[in-house]
Amino acid sequence: MARISESTVRRLSHYYRVLEEVHAEGKAMISSHRLAEREGVTSAQVRKDLSYFGSFGRRGLGYKVEHLRKELRSILGLDQRWRVALVGAGHIGSALLAYRGFAAQGFDVVAIYDRDPARIGQKIGGLVVQDAAAIPGAAALAIDIGVIATPLKAAQEVADALVAAGVRGILNFAPRKLFVPAGVTLRTVDMTMELESLSFALHQTRARRRRAGAAG
Amino acid sequence: MARISESTVRRLSHYYRVLEEVHAEGKAMISSHRLAEREGVTSAQVRKDLSYFGSFGRRGLGYKVEHLRKELRSILGLDQRWRVALVGAGHIGSALLAYRGFAAQGFDVVAIYDRDPARIGQKIGGLVVQDAAAIPGAAALAIDIGVIATPLKAAQEVADALVAAGVRGILNFAPRKLFVPAGVTLRTVDMTMELESLSFALHQTRARRRRAGAAG
DNA sequence: TTTTGTGAACGTGTTCACAGCG
DNA sequence: CGCTGTGAACACGTTCACAAAA
Numbered sequence: 001m002a003r004i005s006e007s008t009v010r011r012l013s014h015y016y017r018v019l020e021e022v023h024a025e026g027k028a029m030i031s032s033h034r035l036a037e038r039e040g041v042t043s044a045q046v047r048k049d050l051s052y053f054g055s056f057g058r059r060g061l062g063y064k065v066e067h068l069r070k071e072l073r074s075i076l077g078l079d080q081r082w083r084v085a086l087v088g089a090g091h092i093g094s095a096l097l098a099y100r101g102f103a104a105q106g107f108d109v110v111a112i113y114d115r116d117p118a119r120i121g122q123k124i125g126g127l128v129v130q131d132a133a134a135i136p137g138a139a140a141l142a143i144d145i146g147v148i149a150t151p152l153k154a155a156q157e158v159a160d161a162l163v164a165a166g167v168r169g170i171l172n173f174a175p176r177k178l179f180v181p182a183g184v185t186l187r188t189v190d191m192t193m194e195l196e197s198l199s200f201a202l203h204q205t206r207a208r209r210r211r212a213g214a215a216g
Numbered sequence: 217m218a219r220i221s222e223s224t225v226r227r228l229s230h231y232y233r234v235l236e237e238v239h240a241e242g243k244a245m246i247s248s249h250r251l252a253e254r255e256g257v258t259s260a261q262v263r264k265d266l267s268y269f270g271s272f273g274r275r276g277l278g279y280k281v282e283h284l285r286k287e288l289r290s291i292l293g294l295d296q297r298w299r300v301a302l303v304g305a306g307h308i309g310s311a312l313l314a315y316r317g318f319a320a321q322g323f324d325v326v327a328i329y330d331r332d333p334a335r336i337g338q339k340i341g342g343l344v345v346q347d348a349a350a351i352p353g354a355a356a357l358a359i360d361i362g363v364i365a366t367p368l369k370a371a372q373e374v375a376d377a378l379v380a381a382g383v384r385g386i387l388n389f390a391p392r393k394l395f396v397p398a399g400v401t402l403r404t405v406d407m408t409m410e411l412e413s414l415s416f417a418l419h420q421t422r423a424r425r426r427r428a429g430a431a432g
Numbered sequence: 433t434t435t436t437g438t439g440a441a442c443g444t445g446t447t448c449a450c451a452g453c454g
Numbered sequence: 455c456g457c458t459g460t461g462a463a464c465a466c467g468t469t470c471a472c473a474a475a476a
């Protein structure tokens with residue numbers, strides 16, 4: 001199969017969610033136009049995205065909601081369960097654990113690690129927090145995905161340990177792109193960057209407004 | 217000035233962080249190559265990104281760390297403070313409040329809103345949680361940025377209220393792209409999507425491996 | 433007539449490659 | 455000689471536009 005762009009995958013995620021809503025509303029068919037409108041995407045984009053994986057629609061009619069939903073579910077790998085290890089039981093880690101959608105979408109947290117002695121041994125969400133030094137032992141747990149919610153300084157080290165323990169995907173909340181070997185997928189959620197990007201945009205428009213005011 | 221792409225701004229954020237580190241290490245000059253290597257970006261990309269804003273380097277020598285750091289600080293709008301209102305004092309909201317980098321980068325949370333009566337009136341990080349119904353009153357607080365950390369259902373409504381109260385930027389943690397009028401900047405951090413994107417990637421490589429195994 | 437699926441056209445961001453300056 | 459700054463070439467993602475099918 002041709003390489004699928006990151007943006008296409010993100011949109012599939014959106015389509016999937018729209019389909020769940022529309023399904024709940026009891027609709028049987030949906031057009032690419034209707035699928036598009038909720039996300040500020042064009043209908044051509046929707047059709048192109050879906051066409052990478054097959055021809056799911058019927059000309060003149062649209063897509064069968066239930067069928068397309070199942071297809072996307074399978075394409076996104078959501079019809080299986082993923083074993084997740086969380087490293088870092090601080091604020092972000094705890095927030096993630098409390099997030100119900102996590103388990104609902106097929107992600108099972110099966111181990112929690114932290115380096116802080118005050119946290120090790122505590123029970124969170126039914127799991128006992130392990131010493132981060134024990135991450136190599138995660139190899140026996142067949143972990144698919146590691147979530148890094150540690151301070152920046154520890155992040156790369158933790159990533160290395162997770163990779164050594166056999167994880168194939170890492171979701172990183174530390175504000176730095178980590179180095180992972182080929183074959184391991186990395187996604188980074190960087191809140192600092194989002195804030196700075198907002199700051200940039202606001203600074204720009206404010207400066208522009210000032211100039212316009214001075215000129216007028 | 218020409219329109220700056222989202223990806224360029226994100227990279228500026230990275231460069232800025234690298235410069236802070238290099239500055240702390242006491243280095244005076246840095247080349248585009250060195251700036252690039254930590255982020256898996258090419259040196260040409262670094263030079264191109266910076267060139268949109270001016271000529272900060274010296275041919276044959278590179279960039280003065282301290283000078284470039286200050287320039288980026290100004291470009292990103294980090295040499296001023298931004299007034300932030302947080303809506304939703306649940307797990308994610310609390311995690312954000314506890315995040316020290318928030319204030320350090322110039323973002324001051326000056327109001328917290330929630331709809332849950334159990335939370336209203338409680339004190340978090342020195343601020344009393346207000347009833348979300350009072351968001352219109354935020355107009356008097358001159359809020360720049362609204363952070364939405366509410367359940368999905370309330371998110372659009374909250375966004376509308378924030379916009380009406382005069383915010384010019386929104387950082388949204390609800391898993392849906394919200395509708396905001398032109399002139400208001402929206403950034404969405406969607407953890408569900410990141411997880412599903414990981415799931416997709418892992419599912420792909422697993423399937424590919426199976427096929428290769430069957431063929432071999 | 434409606435709506436899909438898709439090659440072709442287009443636009444935008446990245447990389448190349450080298451002139452220009454220190 | 456080293457490294458920046460930048461047009462030109464390239465790659466890639468999006469949009470267009472229309473043939474094909476229901």
